[in-house]
Amino acid sequence: MSRRARGAILLAAALGAGLLSSCAGSAGSPDSSVEGSWGNTEDSSMPSLVFESAGRFSGTDGCNTLMGRWDQEGSSVELTDVTSTLVGCIGVDTWLSDAAAAEVDGETLALFNNDGDPIGTLQR
Structure with missing residues (x-):
């Protein structure tokens, strides 16, 4: 696997983790x-x-x-x-x-x- 492909996979994983953590935090949002x-x-x-x-x-x-x-x-x-x-x-x-x-x-x-x-x- 090329360095560029690994970098793209790591970036996609990091973005996915960030989206999941922001969804998990919405239950305790200031509105609730x-x-x-x-x-x-x-x-x-x-x-x-x-x-x-x-x-x-x-x-x-x-x-x-x-x-x-x-x-x-x-x-x-x-x-x-x-x-x-x-x-x-x-x-x-x-x-x-x-x-x-x-x-x-x-x-x-x-x-x-x-x-x-x-x-x-x-x-x-």
Whole structure:
């Protein structure tokens, strides 16, 4: 086999390995990870959540502050140890305080209560 033919085979093998590794990494792509900000974090009167890499989250329902822990498997997110302030806020829908689970779908985070009922969504 000529040196040029061996070089072409090695190049093809390296390119193939690179393509396979990029496909394997797509399951953990940023689009499927809950980490980061959801909702309008610039306006404290709007619902939002921030998921930190250490497994903690915090946010607001537009009135009350909430925080807790999260664990993700695939696109499903379990929210645990959720605590919230209990300020009575006139005209504010405090739905986010009832969140117990979430589902990541691209740029949308669907949130569910303890019964598994959908309670709302936040955008990335």
